[in-house]
Amino acid sequence: xxxxxxxxxxxxxxxxxxxxxxxxxxxxxxxxxxxxxxxxxxxxxxxxxxxxxxxxxxxxxxxxxxxxxxxxxxxxxxxxxxxxxxxxxxxxxxxxxxxxxxxxxxxxxxxxxxxxxxxxxxxxxxxxxxxxxxxxxxxxxxxxxxxxxxxxxxxxxxxxxxxxxxxxxxxxxxxxxxxxxxxxxxxxxxxxxxxxxxxxxxxxxxxxxxxxxxxxxxxxxxxxxxxxxxxxxxxxxxxxxxxxxxxxxxxxxxxxxxxxxxxxxxxxxxxxxxxxxxxxxxxxxxxxxxxxxxxxxxxxxxxxxxxxxxxxxxxxxxxxxxxxxxxxxxxxxxxxxxxxxxxxxxxxxxxxxxxxxxxxxxxxxxxxxxxxxxxxxxxxxxxxxxxxxxxxxxxxxxxxxxxxxxxxxxxxxxxxxx
Amino acid sequence: xxxxxxxxxxxxxxxxxxxxxxxxxxxxxxxxxxxxxxxxxxxxxxxxxxxxxxxxxxxxxxxxxxxxxxxxxxxxxxxxxxxxxxxxxxxxxxxxxxxxxxxxxxxxxxxxxxxxxxxxxxxxxxxxxxxxxxxxxxxxxxxxxxxxxxxxxxxxxxxxxxxxx
Numbered sequence: 001x002x003x004x005x006x007x008x009x010x011x012x013x014x015x016x017x018x019x020x021x022x023x024x025x026x027x028x029x030x031x032x033x034x035x036x037x038x039x040x041x042x043x044x045x046x047x048x049x050x051x052x053x054x055x056x057x058x059x060x061x062x063x064x065x066x067x068x069x070x071x072x073x074x075x076x077x078x079x080x081x082x083x084x085x086x087x088x089x090x091x092x093x094x095x096x097x098x099x100x101x102x103x104x105x106x107x108x109x110x111x112x113x114x115x116x117x118x119x120x121x122x123x124x125x126x127x128x129x130x131x132x133x134x135x136x137x138x139x140x141x142x143x144x145x146x147x148x149x150x151x152x153x154x155x156x157x158x159x160x161x162x163x164x165x166x167x168x169x170x171x172x173x174x175x176x177x178x179x180x181x182x183x184x185x186x187x188x189x190x191x192x193x194x195x196x197x198x199x200x201x202x203x204x205x206x207x208x209x210x211x212x213x214x215x216x217x218x219x220x221x222x223x224x225x226x227x228x229x230x231x232x233x234x235x236x237x238x239x240x241x242x243x244x245x246x247x248x249x250x251x252x253x254x255x256x257x258x259x260x261x262x263x264x265x266x267x268x269x270x271x272x273x274x275x276x277x278x279x280x281x282x283x284x285x286x287x288x289x290x291x292x293x294x295x296x297x298x299x300x301x302x303x304x305x306x307x308x309x310x311x312x313x314x315x316x317x318x319x320x321x322x323x324x325x326x327x328x329x330x331x332x333x334x335x336x337x338x339x340x341x342x343x344x345x346x347x348x349x350x351x352x353x354x355x356x357x358x359x360x361x362x363x364x365x366x367x368x369x370x371x372x373x374x375x376x377x378x379x380x381x382x383x384x385x386x387x388x389x390x391x392x393x394x395x396x397x398x399x400x401x402x403x404x405x406x407x408x409x410x411x412x413x414x415x416x417x418x
Numbered sequence: 419x420x421x422x423x424x425x426x427x428x429x430x431x432x433x434x435x436x437x438x439x440x441x442x443x444x445x446x447x448x449x450x451x452x453x454x455x456x457x458x459x460x461x462x463x464x465x466x467x468x469x470x471x472x473x474x475x476x477x478x479x480x481x482x483x484x485x486x487x488x489x490x491x492x493x494x495x496x497x498x499x500x501x502x503x504x505x506x507x508x509x510x511x512x513x514x515x516x517x518x519x520x521x522x523x524x525x526x527x528x529x530x531x532x533x534x535x536x537x538x539x540x541x542x543x544x545x546x547x548x549x550x551x552x553x554x555x556x557x558x559x560x561x562x563x564x565x566x567x568x569x570x571x572x573x574x575x576x577x578x579x580x581x582x583x
Contacts, residue, residue, distance in 0.1 A: 035443045039486055042446060046573045065444070072444040122484040122508055138486040138512035144572055186431055187478035191507050220478060220506055275431065362440040362483075381482060383435040385458040390436075 002158050002253035003227055004193040006246075007133040011116040019157040019254075028115035028132075030145050031059040033101050033358075034066075036120030038076045039139035041083045044146055052087050053149035059091040059110050060084050061101040066357030068095075069365045099330025099356030102126040102214065102298035107332050112236065113228035114247050118145060123298050123380065125221065128213035129206060130236065131228030131247055136217065156222045157256040158193040159184075163200040165264035170414040172308070173208035174300055174378065174398035176200075176261070177215040178269035182279035183259060190220030192256065195249065200263040201226055206235045207304040214299045215380050218276040268413055270376075271396035274384045282401065282413045289321070290395075292375040293406035294387075296327030296354075297361040300378035300399050303328075303336045309403035310342040312417055318350035319409030324402075325367045326353045327360060351406070363387040369394075376405045419540045419568065421498045421519065422548075423470040427532040430476035434509065437480065437488040451487050452494025464495035472538060474530045475502040480509020486516065493518040499538050501526050501545055514563050517571035521545070523556035540564060 001009060001016060009017045011025035032040050037060060044052075052058050060080060065073035077095075084092045091110060098104040102123050105111050113131030118124065120142045127134035137151070145151050161180060167173075181188075194216045201209065209226045216224025227248040268282040295301070295309050306328060318324045326346050328334040334356060337343050343353055359365025361379040369375055369388035375395070377387070382394035397405070400414035407417060436458035438451060445451050456463035473479075473492070479502035480488065489512040492500070499519040503526060513520040519540055526545060530536065535548040543558030559567065569575040 036484065036486070038446050039490075043573050047576060070444060076444060076446070120484060120486075122482065124484075136484040136508050138484055138489070138508060138515055140486060140515040140572055141511055144515075144576060147576065186481055187504065187506070190478060190504065220481060222507060362443075364440045364443060381433075381435065383433045383482060385439050386435045390439075390458050 002249040002255065003131065003195060003225055003247055004133055004158055004223065005155060007114055007116060008153060008155055010114065017155045019155050021155045022152055023155060024150050024152050025116045027057065027118055027145055027149055027151055029057055029059055029110045029117045030142060031061065031101055031105060031117070031119035031124065032142055033064055033121060034062040034077055034080060035064040036139045036142070037080050040120055040142040041080065043140040043143035047143055047147055049147050052146040055088045056090065057149065058087065058089050058146065059105065060089055061093045061098050061104050062095055063098065063100045063356070064358045064362065065365055066095055066355060066359065096331065099333065100298045100301065100358055103302065103329035103333065106130055107330060113232060118142070118151060122217045123214050125217050125223045126210050126214040126298060128216070128223050128225035129209035130232050131225065133223055133225065135223045154191070156191055156193040158195055159189055160195050160197060160255040160258040161261065162258055163196065163198040163261045163263050165200055165262040166203060167200065167263050167266065170400045171266050171268055172398040172400055173204055173211045175266055175269040176263060177212050178271050178279045178396065179261070179266055181215065181218055181271070181277040184219040184277070186218060186275055186277045187220045189216065192221055194219065194221045194224040196224065196226045202229065205304055206231055207302040210302070211299055215276070218380060268398055268401045268415070270401065270411060271382055273382055273393040273395065276381060276396060282411070285411050288395065288411040289374060290376050290405055290410060291322060291373045292367065292369065293322055293324045293402045294360055294367060294375060294377040294379060295324070295399055295402050296329065297358070297379035298329060299380040301327055301329030301333065303333050303340070305378065305399035306337050306342045306346065307340065309399045310345040312400060312403040312414060313349040313351070313407065314345050316349055316407050318406045322406055322409045324351040324406040325360060326351045328356050330356050360387065376402050376411055378402045419519070419564070421472065421538045423472045423498050423536065425474045425530050425532060425534045425536050426467070426471050427527070427530060428473060428475040431478045431481055432475055433482035434480055434485050434488040435482055438485060438491045443485060443487055445487070448490050448494040451491040455491040455495035467496040470496050470498045472536050473497055473500040474526055475500065476527050477503045479505050481506040484508045486512045489513045489516050489518050501538060503527060514566055515572040517567055519559065519567055521556065521559060523554055526554055529554050540567070
């Protein structure tokens with residue numbers, strides 16, 4: 001079995017599972033946030049159950065309206081606090097305590113290799129970076145999970161993406177996943193799992209792996225996953241280091257197909273409007289003036305991302321006609337960046353640094369695009385209207401490309417600046 | 419379950435950001451959400467189809483965000499059923515869970531013109547075009563999911579199951 005099949009087999013107490021089989025798996029953690037949570041609670045109330053199956057497995061994170069920009073959003077959070085209190089949920093990250101859910105989940109110890117995790121957010125697949133089977137579900141389905149602690153899954157067929165070679169300077173895991181999206185298309189992995197293997201993935205930081213797995217949903221995947229290794233153990237702390245040596249895919253694992261990629265041939269990539277798979281290498285980009293550059297999101301708002309941007313922006317200024325918005329993914333990331341002096345460098349260059357949150361990426365809180373605005377963003381989706389006006393244009397790129405573009409005021413190859 | 423309504427044709431990869439733009443995600447009332455359905459690409463969608471509609475779409479319908487608000491908005495805007503060449507997986511589950519029938523039918527886009535009157539038989543997996551008289555046949559909705567739909571969604575379904583225990 002491959003890693004996904006092994007995890008689902010274990011969680012459903014079976015010896016073996018095969019793609020296409022329906023299994024009912026035990027859920028290790030179930031996460032909701034301030035947008036999907038209220039609907040989940042609404043559905044939960046209709047179920048007329050007294051208590052969630054296990055309050056210690058439910059995680060509630062406020063991140064989309066952080067802090068709330070409207071009375072309506074504030075009221076939703078107030079309602080959610082009531083649910084947290086009533087249910088005795090201890091893993092609750094209110095304003096100022098956490099940040100973007102997909103960063104907070106692993107940071108605060110809610111993710112372990114081999115876990116089956118569901119979150120009422122499509123980018124829940126991020127935790128595959130730690131060797132967990134994690135996937136996004138809807139709010140009402142979450143209410144059902146709250147009642148039972150279980151959920152059915154069809155065991156997916158898996159696409160193996162084997163990446164060898166090493167990245168050229170200023171080329172990042174974001175460029176790799178954009179390149180993969182160009183190959184697969186936005187529905188190329190629909191209903192499937194994606195397993196990332198090979199030397200380039202082994203050499204990759206946890207942060208880089210999170211970016212890869214995070215955007216597997218952009219190909220429609222149920223989950224993206226990387227086998228856990230010593231880096232995973234280091235990140236998660238010694239307590240879990242010896243428990244996951246048997247999780248990796250077997251030698252004779254079956255895959256629907258295998259895609260081979262040589263990382264050393266990759267240049268920075270850009271996804272053009274209005275689809276994350278509308279990707280070309282940056283050399284092929286026509287001159288594109290930008291009004292806004294955004295560095296942040298669950299895809300690319302980690303310390304490593306801000307560090308690369310700061311290195312490029314150090315001693316330089318954001319272009320007069322461009323605004324650069326930087327959003328650290330979590331409070332912990334924010335503090336780490338402060339300690340490293342990155343926030344100083346970024347603000348010095350003319351960037352505005354916001355508190356952690358999802359608002360800008362999803363066009364609901366700060367940094368909203370006007371009609372005709374052009375934005376280069378390190379986030380994950382450039383659908384019509386995603387970051388504000390349906391008449392705005394969003395280009396997706398790596399943190400390095402976002403930083404270089406902010407300086408030049410046009411989409412710029414970071415290799416020319418770093 | 420047989421549903422009759424006019425078709426609204428949409429293309430491939432319709433995403434949840436256009437089905438329900440992010441700025442309405444602080445809403446939780448289905449009727450209010452319905453007022454903003456498809457606003458990203460088709461303002462006034464809800465007011466156009468007061469007597470019900472079947473969305474006929476291409477591949478990967480509902481891609482992107484897990485926001486159940488998207489499925490809720492469509493249902494509240496009068497969408498009786500979505501027939502698509504394929505669905506994004508989270509949207510599909512959301513639709514069934516809230517009692518919005520979602521039927522996968524490869525090739526359907528070529529067989530329907532906008533505003534055609536359709537009759538959709540979920541149990542048989544048949545989509546009859548009442549204008550052309552042609553019938554498209556596809557894999558019916560699996561029986562257990564059909565029961566969820568008949569009960570009005572997963573919550574009502576679970577409650578019913580619990581009552582029978």
